[in-house]
Amino acid sequence: MQATHSDNPKKYDLPKGYEFAEVERRWYTRWLADKTFSARMDEGKPAFAIVIPPPNVTGVLHIGHALNNTLQDLLVRYHRMRGDNTLWVPGTDHAGIATQNVVERQLASEKLSRHDLGREKFIERVWAWKEEKGGTIINQLKRMGASCDWDRERFTMDDGLSQAVREVFVRLYKEGLIYKGDYIVNWCPRCHTALADDEVEHDPTDGKLYHIRYPYADGSGQVVVATTRPETMLGDTAVAVHPDDERYQHLAEIGISLPLTGRTIPVVFDHHVQREFGTGALKVTPAHDRDDYEIGLRHDLPRLKVMDDRGVMNEAAGPYAGLDRFACRKRVVADLEAAGLLGKIEDYQHAVGKCYRCATVVEPTTSKQWFVSVRPLADKAVAAVQQGRINLYPNTWYRTFYSWMENIRDWCISRQIWWGHRIPAWTCEGCGQLIVEVDAPDVCPFCGSTRLFQENDVLDTWFSSALWPFSTLGWPEQTRELATFYPTSVLITSFDILFFWVARMMMMGLHCMDEVPFRDVYLHALVRDKHGKKMSKSTGNVIDPLVMIEQYGTDAFRFTLTAFAAQGREIRMDEERIDGYRRFINKLWNAARFAQMHLASADPAITALAADPKRLGLAHRWILSRTNATIGEVRAALDGYNFNEVAQANYRFVWHEVCDWYLEWIKADLSGEDAAARDQAKAVLLTVLEQVLKLMHPVTPFVTEEIWSQLPGARGSIMVESFPETNPAWEDEEAENTMNLLMGVISGVRTIRTEAEVHPSARIEATLICPDPDKRRLLTEFGPGIQAMVRASSLAIVESGQVPDDAGHGLVQEVELVVPLKGLIDVAGELDKLAKERSKLEKELERVVGKLGNEQFMRNAPAAVVAKERDKEAEIRSRLTKTIESTERLSKLR
RNA sequence: GGGCGAAUAGCUCAGCUGGGAGAGCAUCGGCCUUACAAGCCGAGGGUCACAGGUUCGAGCCCUGUUUCGCCCACCA
Numbered sequence: 001m002q003a004t005h006s007d008n009p010k011k012y013d014l015p016k017g018y019e020f021a022e023v024e025r026r027w028y029t030r031w032l033a034d035k036t037f038s039a040r041m042d043e044g045k046p047a048f049a050i051v052i053p054p055p056n057v058t059g060v061l062h063i064g065h066a067l068n069n070t071l072q073d074l075l076v077r078y079h080r081m082r083g084d085n086t087l088w089v090p091g092t093d094h095a096g097i098a099t100q101n102v103v104e105r106q107l108a109s110e111k112l113s114r115h116d117l118g119r120e121k122f123i124e125r126v127w128a129w130k131e132e133k134g135g136t137i138i139n140q141l142k143r144m145g146a147s148c149d150w151d152r153e154r155f156t157m158d159d160g161l162s163q164a165v166r167e168v169f170v171r172l173y174k175e176g177l178i179y180k181g182d183y184i185v186n187w188c189p190r191c192h193t194a195l196a197d198d199e200v201e202h203d204p205t206d207g208k209l210y211h212i213r214y215p216y217a218d219g220s221g222q223v224v225v226a227t228t229r230p231e232t233m234l235g236d237t238a239v240a241v242h243p244d245d246e247r248y249q250h251l252a253e254i255g256i257s258l259p260l261t262g263r264t265i266p267v268v269f270d271h272h273v274q275r276e277f278g279t280g281a282l283k284v285t286p287a288h289d290r291d292d293y294e295i296g297l298r299h300d301l302p303r304l305k306v307m308d309d310r311g312v313m314n315e316a317a318g319p320y321a322g323l324d325r326f327a328c329r330k331r332v333v334a335d336l337e338a339a340g341l342l343g344k345i346e347d348y349q350h351a352v353g354k355c356y357r358c359a360t361v362v363e364p365t366t367s368k369q370w371f372v373s374v375r376p377l378a379d380k381a382v383a384a385v386q387q388g389r390i391n392l393y394p395n396t397w398y399r400t401f402y403s404w405m406e407n408i409r410d411w412c413i414s415r416q417i418w419w420g421h422r423i424p425a426w427t428c429e430g431c432g433q434l435i436v437e438v439d440a441p442d443v444c445p446f447c448g449s450t451r452l453f454q455e456n457d458v459l460d461t462w463f464s465s466a467l468w469p470f471s472t473l474g475w476p477e478q479t480r481e482l483a484t485f486y487p488t489s490v491l492i493t494s495f496d497i498l499f500f501w502v503a504r505m506m507m508m509g510l511h512c513m514d515e516v517p518f519r520d521v522y523l524h525a526l527v528r529d530k531h532g533k534k535m536s537k538s539t540g541n542v543i544d545p546l547v548m549i550e551q552y553g554t555d556a557f558r559f560t561l562t563a564f565a566a567q568g569r570e571i572r573m574d575e576e577r578i579d580g581y582r583r584f585i586n587k588l589w590n591a592a593r594f595a596q597m598h599l600a601s602a603d604p605a606i607t608a609l610a611a612d613p614k615r616l617g618l619a620h621r622w623i624l625s626r627t628n629a630t631i632g633e634v635r636a637a638l639d640g641y642n643f644n645e646v647a648q649a650n651y652r653f654v655w656h657e658v659c660d661w662y663l664e665w666i667k668a669d670l671s672g673e674d675a676a677a678r679d680q681a682k683a684v685l686l687t688v689l690e691q692v693l694k695l696m697h698p699v700t701p702f703v704t705e706e707i708w709s710q711l712p713g714a715r716g717s718i719m720v721e722s723f724p725e726t727n728p729a730w731e732d733e734e735a736e737n738t739m740n741l742l743m744g745v746i747s748g749v750r751t752i753r754t755e756a757e758v759h760p761s762a763r764i765e766a767t768l769i770c771p772d773p774d775k776r777r778l779l780t781e782f783g784p785g786i787q788a789m790v791r792a793s794s795l796a797i798v799e800s801g802q803v804p805d806d807a808g809h810g811l812v813q814e815v816e817l818v819v820p821l822k823g824l825i826d827v828a829g830e831l832d833k834l835a836k837e838r839s840k841l842e843k844e845l846e847r848v849v850g851k852l853g854n855e856q857f858m859r860n861a862p863a864a865v866v867a868k869e870r871d872k873e874a875e876i877r878s879r880l881t882k883t884i885e886s887t888e889r890l891s892k893l894r
Numbered sequence: 895g896g897g898c899g900a901a902u903a904g905c906u907c908a909g910c911u912g913g914g915a916g917a918g919c920a921u922c923g924g925c926c927u928u929a930c931a932a933g934c935c936g937a938g939g940g941u942c943a944c945a946g947g948u949u950c951g952a953g954c955c956c957u958g959u960u961u962c963g964c965c966c967a968c969c970a
Contacts (some may be wrong), residue, residue, distance in 0.1 A: 017932070202967095226970060248923080273968050282970055291968045350970090396898065400965070403897070407966085495965090530906065532963070563918095566908075568899070570963075574906050580918055583932050593931030640910090648908070648917080655919095663929075747936090753924095754936040760925045791927075844914080857950035865913050865951090872914070 015516075018225050020553030021187055023706045028142060033276045036719050037147045039087035040486045048079035049087040049485035051469050051518075052148065054156065054494045054503070057130055058102050061140035063527045063535065063573060064494055066545040070561045071147050071524060071643060074491050077698035078638050079489075080147070080503075081723035087485050088147060089472045091135065091154035093329045096420040096461040097191050098356045100669060103129050103419075119418050126419050130155075142193045142548065145554050145701045147719070150272060152474045156464040157421065164471035165464050166424045168512055173425075173436045174380075177373045178413070180434070180498040184286075184293040185412050186353060187310030191327075194369050195418040197409060199500075200362050202351035202879065210338055210586045214239060214283070217255040223248070224343050225283040228350055230336070231328040232259065234317045235306040236265055240286040240295055241531045243269035259341050261318060268299040277800075287366050289379030290465045303366050311363055323655035325363070370414035370423060370457065377717040378405045379506035384506060384516050393522045393641050394567040396497065404499055411726040413460045420458030427453050452840035452893050460871040469517035490641075498523060513719050521677035522641045524565055530574040543573055555700035556582035562699050563647035584651060585703050588696070591659050592707040595689050602682050604713030607690070607732035609683035611731060617677070618782060619665040620684040621735035626657050627691050628730035633728070634695050650696050661743060668788055686711070735875065738778055743785060744812040745779070763793035769816035778814065805889050811882045814875070834887045848873045 035766060039049075050072050070424055072088060080086040103126045103264050104114055114122040168304040172178040210230045213222045225239060231267070239256050241248040247717060251267040272295055273282050276636060286296025287303040289885040296303060306317040313320045313328045320328045355361040382405050384390050385398070392398055410798040414423060426435045430449025435441055443450050464471070469491075473482040487509070494504060502521055510519030528534055529541040536542065546558045559581040564571045613621045629655040637645035669681040690711070697704040697718050749766055758764060765788075770776040779786070779797045787795040802816050803809055806825060811819040851857050851869055 016930080023935065092921065238929075276970060277969050289968090291970085294968080351967090404966075526964090528963095532900095569907085570900080572906065574919085576919055577906065579932090583930095584918095586932050590930035590933085592929080597929070636910095642910080644908075645910085656938080657928085660934090665931095749926080751937085752937060755923095756914085759926065760935065827903075848914090854950055860950050861913075868913075880962075 004461040005866055008525040011205075016590075016593070018553070018703060020555065020585070020702065021130055021550070022553050024143075024145070024702045026117055027702055027705050028145065029718070031147070031717070032150070034717065035151075035719050036808065037088070037149050037483075037493060038151065039149045040085050041480060042085055045085045046392040047081075047087070047484050048379060048528065049089070049486055049488040050076060050490060050492065051472055052091060053491075053497070054091045054093040054154075054465060054468060055141075057092040057134040057135045057137075058086055058095055058096050058098050058135045059092075059858045060544050061137055061144070063543050063545050064138070065141070066144060066548075066557070067491060067524060067527055067561045067571070067655050068145050068494060069146050070524070070558045071126075071139055071565060073558075074562060074636070074646070074698045075490065075492070075649050076147055077701060077719065078723060081697070081721060083722060085484060086675040087152075087481075088310075089152055089154065090138065090141070090146070090148035090150060091156070091468075091472060092137065093461060093465055094130075094155065094157040094420065096458060097193065099126060100417050100419040101191070101357060102137065107301065111172035114418065122418055140284045143546065143549055143554065145558065147701070148652065152472070156461070156467060157469070159651070160463060160474065161467070161471045162421055162437075164467050164475055165421045166461065167476050168426055168508065169459070169463075170436055172372065177376065178370060179373065180368065180370050181364055182368050183371070183412075184364055186362045187309070187356065187367065188355040188360055189363055191417065192309050192360050193413060194367060194412050195362065196412050196462070197356060197752045199356045201359075202350055202353055202841065203224045203355050205352040207344040207348050207350055207352070209279070209348035210333060210336075211345070212283075213343055214256045214259065214281075215341075217252065217257045220254070220255075223251070223256065223281045224279045225281050225328055227283055229288075229329065230332045231313070232285040232288045232306070232311070233283055233287045233318075233324055234261060234320060234328075234330065235287050235355045236283045237286055237296065237301045237304055238268045240268050240270045240273050240282045241297075242273045242275045243271060243272075243279060248281065260335055266301075267286050268301070269294065270295050270298060288364055290364050292613070293364070293366065300520060305365060307363060307614050309346050322731040332758050368475050370459075371414050372411040372413055374408050374411050374507065377718070378408045378503075379505060381405060381508040384510055388519065389516050391520045393520060395608060397495065397521075397523055397567055399833050401498065403470070405503065408503075411460075414455075414457040416457055417461055418458065420684060421464055423455040425455045427455075429453060439711070450759055457717050462500055462504055462526060467499055467512070468828060469505055469509055471586065473681055475513070482690065485518050486693055488518045491518040492522045494526060495523040496526065499766050516610050520641075527564075527571045527573050528885065530572045532570065532572055548575070548578055549871045552578045553702075555583060555703045556585050558701075559584065559647055559699055561887070563651075565725060567642065567644035569795060574849070582653065585700060587659060588654055588692075588700075589703060589707070591654070592689065592710070593661060594598065594663060595685050598682055599686055599712050601685065604686065604710045606679060606683040606710070607687045609680060610687040613732065616680050616684065617669075618738055619662060619785070620680055621732045621740040622664040623658065623684060623737050624730040625687055625732040625739040626653065627688050627724075628726050628728075630657075631691065631695065631724045632726045635723075638698070643862075646699060650692075650699065654692055654696070658692065661739075662688070664789060665785060666683070668785070675797075678852075693718060694721055694724050697721075725801060738782075741778065741815070744781055744818065745815055746786055746789045748810040748817045749786075749792070749819060752810055752819045752821075755830075755860065756808050756821050756826070758821070758824065761791070764793055765794045765796075766790060766792045767796040767801065767818040769803075769818060770800055770814070771799055773799075775813070775815060792890065803885070805892055809877055809882075809886050809889075814878060814880065820857060825890070825893070827890055831890055831894075833885065834890070838880065838883050839885070841876055845876045845880060847874070848876060 002686055053068060076086055076088040099219060117125060159360060186200045188195055207228050209226050209228055211224050211226050213224055215222045236258055248267060254263050255266050268671060272291060284292045284295050287300050287305040304316055306313055307325055308314045311325045313323045315321050320331060341628045354360065355362055382402065385401065392401060405674060424437060426441060428435060428444035429448050429451035430444055430448060431447040433446040434446065435444065441452060444452060469488050470482065470486055473486055475482055505517045533539060536875060556578055560578045610624060613624050628648055633649040637649060657840055664683040669677040672678060676717065692705040693708050705718050709715060753764060768779055776797060776799065783795050783797060804820055806821055808819040808821050808825060848869055852873060
């Protein structure tokens with residue numbers, strides 16, 4: 001009777017296909033209920049801590065988060081299984097500008113602005129939004145299987161964290177490392193706030209370069225200046241030329257008559273000006289250009305602001321007041337044209353700074369802002385990295401890190417928005433003194449006035465996230481968490497926030513805690529589409545992690561991300577790969593089903609048999625040796641953050657060693673009559689399966705937990721099982737060599753079968769000709785196994801013999817494989833192949849012989865390499881002989 | 895302008911300190927062989943971008959070239 005899939009439904013406890021959706025839901029709920037993710041702080045155990053890069057509270061899980069959190073979870077689960085005191089702190093970032101924008105948009109749909117509500121009501125509204133919508137990404141992280149200690153979830157505007165922010169601010173202020181001043185900053189006219197330098201993105205943009213004639217004040221001539229922003233000329237307060245430029249020396253006395261305004265402005269001499277560029281003359285607008293600002297400082301030029309916060313021209317722009325800056329540009333150009341002062345207009349591509357939040361063209365402008373003097377802090381960070389107290393992975397980042405830190409500029413930390421940590425500084429209306437304190441003062445300590453007004457500005461979002469590694473652990477309180485888990489072990493993040501965030505955490509951690517915030521930094525790549533393009537909504541190439549999870553399951557998705565995470569390599573996500581790994585998860589599932597058939601009634605204590613492999617059969621010794629090797633590989637890969645190797649080692653082992661060979665090999669024993677053989681097989685099968693599940697658990701938590709729970713015996717969560725360790729007793733080179741021989745012979749016979757198109761279920765008669773007595777003994781010993789694997793009705797193992805003319809023939813490790821095939825051979829095809837084989841072997845032989853005949857090689861190459869070449873020569877020669885014999889034999893059949 | 899990275903099978907990628915080129919997918923052939931057709935057994939397919947160099951030996955090290963990508967930068 002032919003068995004079908006519906007037969008014996010009771011034979012399997014596990015469903016035929018892996019049903020990930022139900023399993024994932026069930027186990028995550030259970031893990032949460034059992035608090036399996038909760039950090040422990042046991043005495044005497046090493047600590048392993050990761051703080052999550054807090055996603056924006058407005059965030060929606062994208063594939064970058066998915067990668068980032070998969071890698072973190074991988075390490076956290078690994079260390080938890082190793083028995084470390086393991087903590088993964090989750091949380092979200094209040095994301096000042098981003099969040100304020102979201103709520104403002106919401107208000108706009110009600111035809112309201114934040115000003116209609118006023119500051120207090122607006123902030124209430126943001127909190128309300130956060131309560132309602134802010135948990136989105138946290139729930140999505142849970143879908144990813146993230147094993148964060150959720151009871152310790154933090155938000156950068158929590159009371160505790162806000163306290164930490166004020167403490168640090170006040171401390172830095174009192175140390176003179178925070179100052180307030182009127183400087184040029186990047187201003188976003190749409191967000192109405194200053195931006196830090198790295199919050200400005202420079203896009204190459206097609207624009208125009210306008211050449212404008214500036215007449216000399218005495219009318220004796222003119223100088224041409226070029227600009228991409230003609231409207232800023234209204235704020236020009238000088239023209240600059242190079243000090244050594246003979247063309248303009250005489251202008252020092254004369255000055256320039258600024259067109260459209262009639263103002264007279266001086267000519268200044270500054271080394272910044274490039275003589276070769278354009279006419280060598282540069283218009284100077286200190287209030288609206290960063291370089292011009294510097295020139296202005298050097299020459300004590302007035303700073304004339306001609307725009308307001310919205311990018312609209314102000315009264316200083318005279319007749320242009322009230323015009324938007326871009327409208328003004330057109331008008332200025334038209335007026336210059338009319339006045340005959342406009343020179344050529346060139347197409348010009350240049351980098352235009354845009355707001356990283358809303359892509360509005362940033363306006364450099366002077367404004368009163370708060371800054372951090374980063375030099376002393378940066379020096380500490382650089383020193384810590386140089387001393388190896390912080391390691392960067394991949395190490396290609398060191399150079400970039402150092403060069404960035406060398407050129408770092410003071411950090412503008414004030415933002416003119418409402419959502420964020422309000423700067424803890426008050427101005428006394430009585431005496432005008434500035435008071436900076438952690439807690440709001442009631443009276444002015446200088447004059448006793450009670451009329452104190454707090455700063456309106458809030459802090460840059462990155463200020464609070466810079467404190468994240470210690471603020472989340474309770475600082476400034478000296479908590480047990482802080483003592484146990486600071487410094488944290490590793491930070492895993494995307495390289496694009498190395499400077500926004502990572503460098504600043506180093507600075508703040510070293511300064512405030514006097515200790516690094518983390519020992520290792522692993523910087524992963526950006527996830528791109530399979531063609532290497534950035535994913536973006538407009539391109540339409542976005543891969544949504546949640547869709548992937550629904551389609552392929554979380555484990556398959558996680559496995560894919562892990563497999564792609566090779567150091568120093570960009571990730572080109574390909575949905576087909578996810579599908580491939582989904583099949584792998586299913587393969588594991590089915591291997592477990594198979595095991596379960598035989599293990600369901602087994603006593604888990606039988607695994608004790610595997611402790612002493614010397615008494616076990618070959619295949620068992622082999623798979624234990626391979627298990628041992630795989631454990632070593634996986635651990636090394638995890639310890640070195642070589643995530644792709646973790647995936648690869650597991651994949652290879654499970655599919656190509658356990659499933660392809662081991663399970664097939666032991667089928668006979670499992671269903672055979674020999675009770676001792678059966679017990680061995682069960683014992684090792686269970687042992688290997690346990691090891692596999694543990695090895696894979698950090699990558700694929702759900703399927704491994706589900707299978708684990710079904711194994712015989714009472715079992716707790718696999719999450720708290722101990723991670724596999726290499727076991728020297730399992731290492732067995734001899735078993736590996738023998739199995740390699742057997743597997744080679746089996747594959748060789750299968751090739752003969754397939755090429756002759758022997759039906760897979762047909763039995764063949766096979767002969768192995770093996771002159772080597774040791775190998776012959778092994779082949780004889782394991783003959784029944786070989787016979788089963790190649791579906792032979794008979795298997796003869798002989799020392800020597802003739803190969804019949806019509807036999808299929810192969811050669812593996814000096815063993816001749818002979819399968820009589822009675823006319824099934826495709827003679828012409830085989831002869832073709834043999835000819836190809838022959839020429840290939842001859843070429844190889846030539847190379848090897850040449851090498852061995854080379855004195856230099858013989859002198860310089862290590863003995864092992866020489867010996868290997870000798871073996872190779874012998875092997876090639878014997879293969880060549882056999883190939884020629886086969887050719888002759890087959891030729892007769894033609 | 896400076897810096898970094900990449901180029902290996904049709905596609906996506908491994909290849910760790912130099913010692914006989916690999917995987918998955920795709921392609922071709924054959925199979926429902928009772929864990930898995932989401933599978934099994936096989937096959938074909940590569941001038942390791944190009945040119946030099948070092949070496950007994952180079953996908954790997956060095957130099958240069960080309961192409962692509964990214965980061966940083968005050969040439970209006």
